[in-house]
Amino acid sequence: VSDRPNSTAASGAERSPRKVRADAARNIHALLEAAKVSFAASAVDVSMREIAARAGVGVGTLYRHFPKRSDLIVAVFRREVDACADAGKSLAARHEPLEALTRWLLRFTDFVATKRGLATALHSGDPSYDALPGYFTGRLGPTLHTLLDNAAVAGEIRTDVEAEELLIAVSRLCAPGPGDNELDQSHRMVKLLVDGLRFRAGDAH
Amino acid sequence: VSDRPNSTAASGAERSPRKVRADAARNIHALLEAAKVSFAASAVDVSMREIAARAGVGVGTLYRHFPKRSDLIVAVFRREVDACADAGKSLAARHEPLEALTRWLLRFTDFVATKRGLATALHSGDPSYDALPGYFTGRLGPTLHTLLDNAAVAGEIRTDVEAEELLIAVSRLCAPGPGDNELDQSHRMVKLLVDGLRFRAGDAH
Numbered sequence: 001v002s003d004r005p006n007s008t009a010a011s012g013a014e015r016s017p018r019k020v021r022a023d024a025a026r027n028i029h030a031l032l033e034a035a036k037v038s039f040a041a042s043a044v045d046v047s048m049r050e051i052a053a054r055a056g057v058g059v060g061t062l063y064r065h066f067p068k069r070s071d072l073i074v075a076v077f078r079r080e081v082d083a084c085a086d087a088g089k090s091l092a093a094r095h096e097p098l099e100a101l102t103r104w105l106l107r108f109t110d111f112v113a114t115k116r117g118l119a120t121a122l123h124s125g126d127p128s129y130d131a132l133p134g135y136f137t138g139r140l141g142p143t144l145h146t147l148l149d150n151a152a153v154a155g156e157i158r159t160d161v162e163a164e165e166l167l168i169a170v171s172r173l174c175a176p177g178p179g180d181n182e183l184d185q186s187h188r189m190v191k192l193l194v195d196g197l198r199f200r201a202g203d204a205h
Numbered sequence: 206v207s208d209r210p211n212s213t214a215a216s217g218a219e220r221s222p223r224k225v226r227a228d229a230a231r232n233i234h235a236l237l238e239a240a241k242v243s244f245a246a247s248a249v250d251v252s253m254r255e256i257a258a259r260a261g262v263g264v265g266t267l268y269r270h271f272p273k274r275s276d277l278i279v280a281v282f283r284r285e286v287d288a289c290a291d292a293g294k295s296l297a298a299r300h301e302p303l304e305a306l307t308r309w310l311l312r313f314t315d316f317v318a319t320k321r322g323l324a325t326a327l328h329s330g331d332p333s334y335d336a337l338p339g340y341f342t343g344r345l346g347p348t349l350h351t352l353l354d355n356a357a358v359a360g361e362i363r364t365d366v367e368a369e370e371l372l373i374a375v376s377r378l379c380a381p382g383p384g385d386n387e388l389d390q391s392h393r394m395v396k397l398l399v400d401g402l403r404f405r406a407g408d409a410h
Contacts, residue, residue: 161397169394172377189374192366193394196401 028065030055035076040114044073044121070128073121077132081139084111088143097150098157102194104147105170108140109186112174140167148197157197169193233270235260240281245319249278249326275333278326282337286344289316293348302355303362307399309352310375313345314391317379345372353402362402374398 015023034055038046048069052062066072087107091100122129145163152159170193174186220228239260243251253274257267271277292312296305327334350368357364375398379391 161393165390165393168390169378169397172379173374174377185370185373188366188370189398192374192398192401194401195404196397196399199400199404 024065027055027057027061030057031062031065031072032076032079035072036080039073039076039118044069044118048072068128070121070126073118074128074132077115077118077122078135080111080115081136084108085139085143088140088147092147092150097147097154098194098198101147101151101157101197102191104144105190105194106187108144108167108170109174109190110183112171113183113186137164137167151197155201157194157201158199161197166193229270232260232262232266235262236267236270236277237281237284240277241285244278244281244323249274249323253277273333275326275331278323279333279337282320282323282327283340285316285320286341289313290344290348293345293352297352297355302352302359303399303403306352306356306362306402307396309349310395310399311392313349313372313375314379314395315388317376318388318391342369342372356402360406362399362406363404366402371398 031051035051038051038054048062049059051072052059055062062072066075084107088100088104091104091107094100095103122132141164144167148157148161148163148166151157170190173189173193174182236256239256243256243259253267254264256277257264260267267277271280289312293305293309296309296312299305300308327337346369349372353362353366353368353371356362375395378394378398379387
């Protein structure tokens, strides 16, 4: 955190700039967590008042940080994409290449499954969301690419599958359906795709 | 075709019942073909007039056979499902089990890809379509089950994947996306699933 003063801090009467920034950061964090939970539990049309209440802040604070609902949705989405990309790095550090790849694809499956409400917003045509698909692909494509590369170098999977194509395929496998055990189903099918990657891994040349 | 007279035939003045029935069958066939092409080319909200014109019949004939748009959609969908189920039988008769399974899954992919417009109608909540998902699963589930069984008996794939689950997974892989070469992509991913089925086929016990 830099010490550069900002306008919010300057307008704070008795509180120090550092204190104001810390409060703002804490509020933003609480709001994004609350919004994430609310979007997952209900839909993106959950009321702003409900999100503020869950975060333990006033609605005014919510609107000061996120003037429009779309601002909040964009921030939640980007934060979740970042967390998923970061998970790729930490899984790669902690596991063998094939295990890291498999675990990350299942982690990604969970991410997609809980982002269905957001997906509806994303495809609504609202230009506020125009940059998000690019952000998604730009962050997660290279993450998967690295995990695939590692497993291919280790001779555990074939080399003829594109990261972006696989990313799209797994997203689609997590599309909403009528079943009760959807996430289990998605996981089984993602594992089947991984087994497809492993099939004749040694034959690639 | 039975010789039982029907009310349409009885009302035909100079034409024989057989002739009337033959005309009706020809019109119905032309209408279903025209509707299928129209639905694939544009969307299910293509005008009834356009479908009649493509079939070379009057709009009155269209409405006599299919009073509501949903009647036409249901008939097209069922006919395509039947054709896909029949393809399973003929592929099984002409090819080795693994080849028959792979070809049928790609055939099914094409079916799903061209039925996107219909899928929108299916999920519209209109009760006219309530029976279709059951028809789809009831016809195509056993078709895939048989193809999987044949390949498993031949030792070419594992035995731990459920036909219905795989059917749903492949349908989802064919969900609409932004890419240009969507069908190629879907085919590659379906082949990857088949390779997943082949992985450690011998280990099943």
